[in-house]
Amino acid sequence: MSLLQAKLGILAAALMLSGCMETTYEAANQNNFKPRDKEYLAKVSYIKTPVAEPFRRAIVDYHRKEAPGSIVVDSDNHYLYYVQDGGKAIRYGITVGEEAMAWFRHRQGRQHGPSGRLGIRRRARSPGSACRPFVPPGPDNPMGSRALYLYSGGKDTLFRIHGTNQPEYIGAFDFPRAASA
Amino acid sequence: MTNEDVIDLYNRVKLGTVVVVLEPQPWRLAV
Numbered sequence: 001m002s003l004l005q006a007k008l009g010i011l012a013a014a015l016m017l018s019g020c021m022e023t024t025y026e027a028a029n030q031n032n033f034k035p036r037d038k039e040y041l042a043k044v045s046y047i048k049t050p051v052a053e054p055f056r057r058a059i060v061d062y063h064r065k066e067a068p069g070s071i072v073v074d075s076d077n078h079y080l081y082y083v084q085d086g087g088k089a090i091r092y093g094i095t096v097g098e099e100a101m102a103w104f105r106h107r108q109g110r111q112h113g114p115s116g117r118l119g120i121r122r123r124a125r126s127p128g129s130a131c132r133p134f135v136p137p138g139p140d141n142p143m144g145s146r147a148l149y150l151y152s153g154g155k156d157t158l159f160r161i162h163g164t165n166q167p168e169y170i171g172a173f174d175f176p177r178a179a180s181a
Numbered sequence: 182m183t184n185e186d187v188i189d190l191y192n193r194v195k196l197g198t199v200v201v202v203l204e205p206q207p208w209r210l211a212v
Contacts, residue, residue, distance in 0.1 A: 028189035037188055044184070057186050071190075071200040080182065082190060090193075092186045118200040123191060145184040146191040150200055161200075163187035170183065 023091075024059045037145065044139045046165040055079075055093025055171035062089035071120075071161070078171050080161065093170045094161075118157060122149035127162060140165050 030038060055078060062083055066072055072081040072089075075096040081089040126137035127147035139145045144163015149156060164170070182190070 028185045030185065032192060033188055041184060051183060057189070066199070066201055069195075069198060071194065071198060073200065073202045075203065076205050080190075082193060090190075092182055092190065094182050116202050116204060118202060120194060120196055120198045120200060123194075123196065125191075139184040144182070144187055146187045148191065148194065148198075148200075161182065161187070161190070163182055163184040165184075167183050 021061050025053065025056050026059055028057055040139050040145070044165070046140060047168075049168040051093055051167055051170045057093075058091045059084075060089055060091045062087055073161075095164065095166075095169045095172060118150045118152045120148045121151040121156070123147070124149070127160070135165075139163065142166075 030041075033041075060081075062081060064072065064083075066081075066083050068083050068085045070083045072083065073079075073094070074081070075094075078094050078096065080092045080094045082092070083089045124147045126145065127141070127143040135141045137143075142165055143160070144165065147160045147162040150159045150161065151157060
């Protein structure tokens with residue numbers, strides 16, 4: 001093996017390693033949850049289907065430009081990132097509903113619409129949805145335990161980051177119902 | 182997002198938090 005080949009081999013190995021992403025799977029610390037949340041979560045009536053490992057909550061390396069404290073939604077890969085200090089992010093698995101995809105199609109087709117930068121203007125502890133039959137607000141509701149309301153230019157986009165009573169769809173590419181994160 | 186995860190995220194974010202929604206790739210939109 002020539003010296004050049006050896007150097008190229010070392011360079012290739014270095015490039016491969018630099019492309020590796022460190023992923024530490026870490027469930028949410030429920031010690032920080034309110035007693036009422038713990039009680040509700042212990043009594044949910046939906047089936048708690050385990051989320052596939054790639055879509056479980058994880059601490060990952062993060063090298064994009066968004067500032068710590070930002071949320072980044074990667075709908076193609078079904079991830080939501082909460083950017084942390086030190087080049088890290090908390091990565092959550094999500095589902096994107098048909099309405100959300102239709103919104104993206106609308107934006108692309110018309111070349112206008114809200115920009116990619118939205119803001120959280122409202123939060124709800126026990127959001128409700130107009131589902132039939134009626135399901136009271138809480139973890140069994142299709143909106144889940146919490147909702148973050150997304151605004152653009154001061155206007156409600158009507159899209160939410162919210163929980164779900166159908167964890168089996170997290171990471172799935174064909175979610176049959178409303179927009180869900 | 183699981184209910185456990187959304188409670189965790191809710192406890193971390195503040196009003197005014199920036200949310201960047203990445204554009205889906207065209208092949209996803211064509212489906």
